[in-house]
Amino acid sequence: MTATATPAREGAARSRPDLGKSALPFRRRFANRGMTVLIAACLLLAILPLGLVVYEVVSRGAGVMSLEFLTADIPRNYRREGPGMGAAVVGTLVITGMAALLAIPLGVMGAIYLNEYGKQSALARFIRTMADVMTGVPSIVMGLFIYVTWVLAIGEKNGFGGALALACLMLPIVIRSSEEMLRLVPDELRQASAALGARKWRTIVTVVLPSAISGITSGSLLAVARAAGETAPIIVTVGIAFAANPDLFDGGNTTLAAQIYRNASLTFAGAQDRAWGAALTLIAIVLLFTIIARLIAARFALKER
Amino acid sequence: MTVNVRGKVLPLLAASALALGVAACGGGDSADDAGNTGTSDLSGELTASGASFPDAYYQVAIEAYAEVAPEVVINYNSTGSGTGKKEFGEGLTDFAGTDSLVGDDDPVEPGSFLYVPTVAAPITVSYNLPGVEGLQLGQETLAQIFQGDIETWNDPAIAEANPDAELPDTPITIAHRSDGSGTTTNFTKFLDEATESWELGSGDVVEWPSDSQGGEKNTGVASIIQQTEGAIGYVDLADATGSELVFAAVENADGEFVMPSIAGTTAGLEGAEVAEDLSYNPLNAAGADAYPITAPTYILVRTSYEDPQTAELVKAFLTWLLTDGQALAEDEFFAPLPDSLAEQALAQLDKIQS
Secondary structure, eight states, rough: HHHHHHHHHHHHSOOOOOOGGGGGGGHHHHHHHHHHHHHHHHHHHHHHHHHHHHHHHHOOOOOOOOOOOOOOHOSSSOOOSSSOOOHHHHHHHHHHHHHHHHHHHHHHHHHHHIIITTTTTTHHHHHHHHHHHHHHHHHHHHHOOOOOOOHHHHHSOOHHHHHHHHHHHHHHHHHHHHHHHHHOHHHHHHHHHTTTTOOOHHHHHIIIIIHHHHHHHHHHHHHHHHHTOOOHHHHHHHHHSOOOOOOOTTSSSOOOOHHHHHHHHSOHHHHHHHHHHHHHHHHHHHHHHHHHHHHHHHHOOOOOO | OOOOOOOOOOOOHHHHHHHHHHTOOSOOTTTTTTOOOOOOOOEEEEEEOOOOOTTTHHHHHHHHHHHSSSSEEEEEOOOOOOHHHHHTTOOOOOOEESSSSSOOTTTTTTSSEEEEEEEEEEEEEOOTTTTTTEEEEEEEHHHHHHTTSSSSSSOOHHHHHOOOOOOOBBEEEEESSSSOHHHHHHHHHHHHHHHOOOOOOSSSSSSOOTOOOOEHHHHHHHHHHHHSSSSSEEHHHHHHHHTTOOEEEETTTTSSSEOOOHHHHHHHHTTTTTTTTSSSSOOOOOSTOOOSSSEEEEEEEEESSHHHHHHHHHHHHHHHHHHHGGGGGGGOOEEOOOOOHHHHHHHEEEEEEE
16 A cells, blocks of 8 residues: 555655556557457347347247236147137246255255265265266256156156156256355354354354355256256156146146247247247246345345445 | 046937947946936046147147037147157057057057047148249159159159249258158158159158258148248148148149149048058049048057046047047048048947946
């Protein structure tokens, strides 16, 4: 501080030195301006695809969007024009919801084990490696795995099979992201808690988890968003439904992603409109969940100061 | 799932249904309902998957059936014949739709199922060649096009049959099914039986020339044709018409060039010989009006169902499909069965044990 302050004070005594950008040599000013422009251009380029996707989906999907579109049955005859994605909206909510219910508690508890108990033990290292491997398993493989172990075993395609497949996909993401978040909680907090006489489980529940909750929520949301958009495992495990079927254990089901795939591959105008509408609905649902989860996380998080 | 089968139905159906014992009170729990006059209130759920070829008709029929039996939910998943047979064999579905017969490769146990023919329809040879309509294709030419021997549209073999058409030198893109498909079976079976040049054999999956394009289900092939100039492919009439594709007149057994139509299909059906298991082959049937690539389509049902109520539901739906349901076929570009075959199919349902 003093080193930089001294010349300034001296300068003030004489004439104030010019510290503005114009005082820099032309080459440096040029490089600075050039780099700023370049970085801004990169930013634009990066958000361009995002913007285009949103623009395209909204402009094509908004036309068919209506309350009826969100609630009406899917037309059996794909050639027909007009609304209906109710079955898929319900299916997406219950299947993804059930998958989240299965994967998030399990994943967070797994992460707590890894970071608080297992640490660098052989078992913990093994689980960590397996979770990393599982993250890379293609979703269709998970779908086929559930098809063989669940669908064939119970002899029916239903929503729960889809939820299981999605849960398998979400689990490794939840475990790894939650563990990273728990690792960021400073050890001082744990030691302080222990010094006050709290047991280990109490420390975890009241100190560690609340400190990391915001990050855990983000990680879990990422997993939910990924699961909601999965098509392949859904197609092989849940079958089909045209009317809303909130029962996960009886009868076929369908999701928005599966319906986008189904309808977009058809040549009929009505089906393609429905596919765009379904895409818009899916984006809106994911966005809505992100906002809700952020609000919840903000409520439970320890206040930073 | 509560299944409550009493006895219901449409006056038209009642007679035949009774005769077949279909209206029998399978559920039994409320069969003694005094006000019950032989009509049934069926309820329950049927799961089915299979052929995409008759999907358009089945979906319309299922929708119409919902007005007859409002408590019955039927979900037919258009997955292609191959997947349909597989899921049926694995016990995931109550019945399957298929355009091809069950082969040795299909995981369906012989003797555990019955064929129930439902409707038939022409397979169009659709193409995308702006400015060229009413193309006429000979059988040998068709075989050579689809195995890649003829590579451009202005090939002399095509030009010979179409003296008036201005054929461009656009390369031909073959569009075919990528999934296991009964449509592929019927189309290749036609080429295999009718022509000498066809060398690729026939089946649900065929080894197409390497520069061809595969699409999923009939609608997938339709979309390839729609988007690719110079493409040619085989698509069912309903999807080809729905996708506004242009299709060719194909040379039939009598040497006439016939456009695909319901009338041409019916003409083809009449010339077909029906086997004992009710499979039949209307391909390349004789008759000047017969469209040569006419495909049958079947529903596979089990000879016995674990749940007797499922058996009742399947019987009731198929009975309706083979009687009143046939009237819906033509509007969806499918040909209803000739009366004699429909009767045989109804009799086939009797063999389902419950």
